[in-house]
Amino acid sequence: MEKVKCECGHVNPHGTVLCESCGKPIAEDSTKKLLDMRYEGSARRSQTYNKTIVDKIWNFFSSVKVGVWLIVITLLASAIGTIYPQEMYIPPNVTPAEYYEDQYGWTGKLYYELGFHNLYGSWWYMLLIASIGVSLVICSLDRVVPLYRALKNQGVVRHETFLRRQRLFSASKVDNYDKLFAEVKEKLAKRRYHIREENGNILAEKGRFSRWGPYVNHIGLIIFLIGAMLRFVPGMYVDEVLWIREGETKEIPGTNGKYFLKNEKFTFEVYEKDKEKEVFQEAIDRVGSGMVAKNYQSDVVLYERVGPIVPGEEPKLKKVKDYKIRVNEPLKYDHYALYQVDFKMNEPNKMSFHLVDKKTNEQFGLVTVDLRNPQSAYDLGNGYRVELLSYFPDFYFDENGNPATKSKIPNNPAFVFKMMTPDKPEGEVSFVAIRQTIEPFGDNQYKMAFAGLETKNVSGLTVRRDFTLWILGVGGTIFMIGLIQGMYWNHRRIWLKHVNGEVLFAAHTNKNWYGLKNEIRQIIDGTELVMPVDQVEEAKKGARGGDDSGAAK
Numbered sequence: 001m002e003k004v005k006c007e008c009g010h011v012n013p014h015g016t017v018l019c020e021s022c023g024k025p026i027a028e029d030s031t032k033k034l035l036d037m038r039y040e041g042s043a044r045r046s047q048t049y050n051k052t053i054v055d056k057i058w059n060f061f062s063s064v065k066v067g068v069w070l071i072v073i074t075l076l077a078s079a080i081g082t083i084y085p086q087e088m089y090i091p092p093n094v095t096p097a098e099y100y101e102d103q104y105g106w107t108g109k110l111y112y113e114l115g116f117h118n119l120y121g122s123w124w125y126m127l128l129i130a131s132i133g134v135s136l137v138i139c140s141l142d143r144v145v146p147l148y149r150a151l152k153n154q155g156v157v158r159h160e161t162f163l164r165r166q167r168l169f170s171a172s173k174v175d176n177y178d179k180l181f182a183e184v185k186e187k188l189a190k191r192r193y194h195i196r197e198e199n200g201n202i203l204a205e206k207g208r209f210s211r212w213g214p215y216v217n218h219i220g221l222i223i224f225l226i227g228a229m230l231r232f233v234p235g236m237y238v239d240e241v242l243w244i245r246e247g248e249t250k251e252i253p254g255t256n257g258k259y260f261l262k263n264e265k266f267t268f269e270v271y272e273k274d275k276e277k278e279v280f281q282e283a284i285d286r287v288g289s290g291m292v293a294k295n296y297q298s299d300v301v302l303y304e305r306v307g308p309i310v311p312g313e314e315p316k317l318k319k320v321k322d323y324k325i326r327v328n329e330p331l332k333y334d335h336y337a338l339y340q341v342d343f344k345m346n347e348p349n350k351m352s353f354h355l356v357d358k359k360t361n362e363q364f365g366l367v368t369v370d371l372r373n374p375q376s377a378y379d380l381g382n383g384y385r386v387e388l389l390s391y392f393p394d395f396y397f398d399e400n401g402n403p404a405t406k407s408k409i410p411n412n413p414a415f416v417f418k419m420m421t422p423d424k425p426e427g428e429v430s431f432v433a434i435r436q437t438i439e440p441f442g443d444n445q446y447k448m449a450f451a452g453l454e455t456k457n458v459s460g461l462t463v464r465r466d467f468t469l470w471i472l473g474v475g476g477t478i479f480m481i482g483l484i485q486g487m488y489w490n491h492r493r494i495w496l497k498h499v500n501g502e503v504l505f506a507a508h509t510n511k512n513w514y515g516l517k518n519e520i521r522q523i524i525d526g527t528e529l530v531m532p533v534d535q536v537e538e539a540k541k542g543a544r545g546g547d548d549s550g551a552a553k
Helices: 053-061 064-080 096-113 116-121 123-153 160-164 177-190 208-230 278-287 469-488 513-524 535-552
Strands: 168-173 194-198 201-206 237-245 249-251 259-272 291-306 316-326 331-333 336-357 363-370 377-381 384-392 395-397 403-405 414-421 424-433 436-438 446-466 492-499 502-509
Touching (some): 053 123, 064 116, 064 123, 096 116, 160 168, 177 194, 177 201, 177 492, 177 513, 237 259, 291 336, 316 331, 363 377, 363 384, 363 446, 384 403, 414 446, 492 513, 502 513
Antiparallel strands (some): 194 201, 201 492, 237 446, 259 291, 331 336, 336 446, 395 403, 414 424, 424 436, 492 502
């Protein structure tokens, strides 16, 4: 597109509203009393080019409205994602589709099917975040480049029309312009204005750096968004939950099979009433139960895998270190941190039953069921055998009255046993739960009598690793710098021009007009200059006067 040459000789890009050098309006609506000083009237790409597909994409993302709507949609999606817990926070050994429907009904099922159960890792949520980042980049480039060019090219000698159509303007008759020029220049310098002069004209400017505040904000936000998106790159961010029982060795989630942890022992200690120092008595009395938690501690051993990962083969482990994990005292190694966040005391681990003749109470053997890994059959010898037909770790009756399980955690175990004996070779079926036994095919001769329960304590650990934290910190810091830069300073300019026996005085700021007016009063105090008129306020007064006149008539 052709460039536009102003009468001052400066060549402006196509689409420029005000000449970058002298400020003369170029094909601008002359009916407007004041000039539109947004972006200094410079040519923005989004308002100039609209032919190719690249132009259309650029114009779409350069719109502030589009950026705001993207943010609103993302916030709404994030809010919906908090209605029900995310998949990472549900029990690890349950099926998400069944869990959400069982716990929350049809709304939970819809929540799962729409993908809100794993919102922050979903492709469409990442696309929204990326779109916000693209919008920030294009919005910034579309405005900051022409604004920088216009401010850099602005001349000292401004067109008379430019000055007269500024918000603050006055024209004064002066007897001695040279004396006035020196006085104004001195006062401007005392107020730390950067002064440029040319042929008896003045351009005084300060606080230009504040104009870049919003764009520094955008840079900070873009870096912050990059850090947030990197959290979904494997290896960059880990935030997992590890439930591990006493004596159990498990792979640490998020380490790709590199590290394993063994829970040697879990310790739970409390402050007991009348046995602790006086400083704890008030807290113990306030709780009312007579005890306050003193220590949660997991004694663990950290192992590292030796050699390659071979599917189906037991890993070869090398001991790395022993550690006692307490609250706020995590185990840290290789950028990983394991925090003590929860525990479960006395979780059922094994249940034992005797096969008993109901009439004689004679016992024919002991069956011990590992609640984490039960066997399908138990041979007691001499023709006595017990088969485990069904196992419900967290037993309840569903809406149809059938036995079911809420999860795979043995909170309330129940079993369906088939008992085969020499005199009952076809076997008898018995449903056994805690405090409940049902014989669905009539009275049995034999029963499974409870013999004992073995429990274990369970430690709840959080595994964390974060290589994005410094990126988020840098982005947040830059954002705050831009916020302070744009909020607490403002860009002020004052023009002084001697033409046709008059001194034209004009001023502009990007915000805080009240402060600029007070500063101008101090600058022109004691000089022959007339205080500039706020043409916006004058227009409002004129409008109110017109309304009052109409009402009087």
